[in-house]
Amino acid sequence: MFGKENHKKIINRCIYCGNTGPQLTDEHIIPYALNGDFILKNASCSECQKITSTFESNVLKYIWGDFRNGAGFRSRNKKKNNKIEISIINKKGEEDKLILPKDEQMIYIILPEYEEPGYLIGKDNKGVNVVGTTTFIHTPKMPIENFREKYELSGFKISSTYSYSDFPRLLMKIAYGMAIFQYGYDCFEENYVLPYILDKHKDGLGNFVGTAKNKIILPQAGIVTILLGFVNNSSDLMANIKFFPSIKNGEETMPEYLVVLGHLKEQFIPKNK
Numbered sequence: 001m002f003g004k005e006n007h008k009k010i011i012n013r014c015i016y017c018g019n020t021g022p023q024l025t026d027e028h029i030i031p032y033a034l035n036g037d038f039i040l041k042n043a044s045c046s047e048c049q050k051i052t053s054t055f056e057s058n059v060l061k062y063i064w065g066d067f068r069n070g071a072g073f074r075s076r077n078k079k080k081n082n083k084i085e086i087s088i089i090n091k092k093g094e095e096d097k098l099i100l101p102k103d104e105q106m107i108y109i110i111l112p113e114y115e116e117p118g119y120l121i122g123k124d125n126k127g128v129n130v131v132g133t134t135t136f137i138h139t140p141k142m143p144i145e146n147f148r149e150k151y152e153l154s155g156f157k158i159s160s161t162y163s164y165s166d167f168p169r170l171l172m173k174i175a176y177g178m179a180i181f182q183y184g185y186d187c188f189e190e191n192y193v194l195p196y197i198l199d200k201h202k203d204g205l206g207n208f209v210g211t212a213k214n215k216i217i218l219p220q221a222g223i224v225t226i227l228l229g230f231v232n233n234s235s236d237l238m239a240n241i242k243f244f245p246s247i248k249n250g251e252e253t254m255p256e257y258l259v260v261l262g263h264l265k266e267q268f269i270p271k272n273k
């Protein structure tokens with residue numbers, strides 16, 4: 001059993017720029033908005049926090065906000081939406097809007113799928129190439145068929161707009177935080193993801209982040225599952241990340257993302273390979 005204290009590690013310097021303070025804030029490895037419990041204490045300066053909170057809130061607040069509210073995640077903003085507006089196709093085949101009361105909510109999330117990270121497949125990916133999406137729709141209070149009948153719908157029209165780099169950078173941030181939690185602040189010989197997290201590099205983002213062809217995370221409870229491992233017996237550290245690992249669409253589980261973090265210093269590499 002892990003106690004709460006096992007989920008905290010004191011760092012006392014900014015994990016992004018190395019600044020030793022003052023006024024360092026705590027970093028939630030899995031964002032607070034996703035009920036994350038792993039915390040790096042005193043681990044971000046205010047400058048870096050400004051940078052990371054921008055892409056983090058773009059994803060969690062603007063793209064996943066309705067889903068998070070509907071699914072009951074915590075929020076620092078206590079004023080929750082009471083109504084949810086969805087776009088529908090009515091019986092006549094016309095597009096329309098429907099405002100649902102809170103107790104008949106429909107929640108959905110659309111996750112992008114990318115190519116595998118270029119680094120792993122020997123390809124130079126300038127950006128992340130979206131190759132598909134996984135959509136999950138849930139109507140908690142009644143089966144989706146009754147929902148269609150009650151509101152006389154012939155279909156839903158749902159979409160999410162992901163900006164080019166916000167979600168990949170969030171994946172990098174989560175993976176990087178987990179690596180620091182596991183191996184400590186000073187573990188990297190060379191770090192591939194920091195320049196992207198801090199927005200110093202843009203080109204080549206798709207070399208270090210992508211979607212796994214072969215999923216290894218099994219369906220399980222929880223909101224995010226992160227596994228750290230090494231790439232093909234090298235010193236390169238990689239993270240597998242899956243959001244909402246318990247959700248299944250038939251046999252299909254949610255996408256599993258890969259982040260190639262960088263190579264670790266000698267002393268952190270397992271000797272028995």
Ligand SMILES: [Zn+2]
Nearest residue numbers: 014017045048
């Ligand atoms: Zn900093």
